[in-house]
Amino acid sequence: MLNGGFLNITSEIGKLKAVLLHRPGRELERLTPQYLQELLFDDIPWLNRMRQEHDGFAKVMTGRGADVYYYEELLEEVLKNKDIHESFVEDLVKICNIGNELLEKGIIEYLLTKTPAETVEIAISGLHKDDLPEIKREPCLLDYIKQEYRFYINPLPNLYFTRDPGTVIGQGLSINKMEMSARNRETMFLRYIYKYNPLFNGKNTPQWYDYNEKHSIEGGDILVLSDKVVAIGCSERTSANGIEILAQRLFENSNIEKVLAVKIPFTRAYMHLDTVFTMVDYDKFTIYPGIEDRVSVYELTKGRKMPKITPIDTLENSLKSALGLPAIKLIKTGRGDAITAAREQWNDATNTLAVAPGVIITYNRNEISNEYLRNNGIEVIEIEGSELVRGRGGPRCMSMPLVREEL
Numbered sequence: 001m002l003n004g005g006f007l008n009i010t011s012e013i014g015k016l017k018a019v020l021l022h023r024p025g026r027e028l029e030r031l032t033p034q035y036l037q038e039l040l041f042d043d044i045p046w047l048n049r050m051r052q053e054h055d056g057f058a059k060v061m062t063g064r065g066a067d068v069y070y071y072e073e074l075l076e077e078v079l080k081n082k083d084i085h086e087s088f089v090e091d092l093v094k095i096c097n098i099g100n101e102l103l104e105k106g107i108i109e110y111l112l113t114k115t116p117a118e119t120v121e122i123a124i125s126g127l128h129k130d131d132l133p134e135i136k137r138e139p140c141l142l143d144y145i146k147q148e149y150r151f152y153i154n155p156l157p158n159l160y161f162t163r164d165p166g167t168v169i170g171q172g173l174s175i176n177k178m179e180m181s182a183r184n185r186e187t188m189f190l191r192y193i194y195k196y197n198p199l200f201n202g203k204n205t206p207q208w209y210d211y212n213e214k215h216s217i218e219g220g221d222i223l224v225l226s227d228k229v230v231a232i233g234c235s236e237r238t239s240a241n242g243i244e245i246l247a248q249r250l251f252e253n254s255n256i257e258k259v260l261a262v263k264i265p266f267t268r269a270y271m272h273l274d275t276v277f278t279m280v281d282y283d284k285f286t287i288y289p290g291i292e293d294r295v296s297v298y299e300l301t302k303g304r305k306m307p308k309i310t311p312i313d314t315l316e317n318s319l320k321s322a323l324g325l326p327a328i329k330l331i332k333t334g335r336g337d338a339i340t341a342a343r344e345q346w347n348d349a350t351n352t353l354a355v356a357p358g359v360i361i362t363y364n365r366n367e368i369s370n371e372y373l374r375n376n377g378i379e380v381i382e383i384e385g386s387e388l389v390r391g392r393g394g395p396r397c398m399s400m401p402l403v404r405e406e407l
């Protein structure tokens, strides 16, 4: 097995040492009511306030001893190499499916006049049609038909949910295949960072999955429960096929011995497993009440070509056996009250991020759930999130842990 990389995640709760974020930028100012649904938003955030809130989130993590890295900075470092810049620009235009060769060529030429920082900015916030200087060419039908749509390169307003495009499992990295096309390009950025940024030490870091694969897997569904067990939600975003493939690779190439496939209802309100269930301490989880009875759990272990599958009766039993614990505690959001829980789950009360065992970050707006977590012995650090929450994600969604202390 390869050894010597920087990445190391063997639990959900070990002290957080390094994390990858994206500070919301101009891409959020390119959301319009017309395209909200397509871009997976429910409302239009106020960017300045959102950035303040995001800085507050980052500050809590640095205050707790974690190094904070930003997508935009790691990618910019990589693009300082001229050849990599060139290949990135070509891949960027290719993945956007613009569909007219001359136009694509013009956009590539334009982007190659930009500095690495400017290219990163355009790659994330999009290329508005008005920003492209006139290219000498005959107009194509696309110019007329798609006139209403204002971008050659779409903005990526969901990039601040860094949890989803990539996941560190053990000492390796899964570059995920997004189910939603609005988010596909995010994974390509991570691939460049993994391959070329020395921090990721790509040569010595195994890659478990790639965004070019056929079956979707999104990071919000992957919970690294221990150095031997991973839970993966089968959801609106993560396919059963993807889970099987990733599981078998982990069994063959890492220390992981068991994958719990947790099928949750396929609906936007519970888009990923971490929107209804997160780990908060050695033996404690927070859960959206009622979901325990609507999930089915399958234990996957190493098979000859594909994993062996054993259905397990309850989520609770699967966790106890996987973690080797006599008992676990499921702490219900909204103190178990159906209306409070539904309201607070929508605002990501269940989507907590542990910075150490029993110490979690949550949004301050979820008052009842936060108080109930405290009553159950959890230290809750609250952050502002009135604007951040409008993209439908909480502290766990907004972070991609790179290194945690071993338990």
Ligand SMILES: NC(=O)NCCC[C@H](N)C(=O)O
Residues within 6 Å of the ligand: 039, 040, 041, 158, 161, 163, 164, 180, 183, 219, 220, 221, 271, 272, 274, 275, 391, 392, 393, 394, 396, 397
């Ligand atoms: N892990 C997560 O649940 N991430 C939240 C992603 C929200 C984003 N608007 C999306 O729909 O993909």
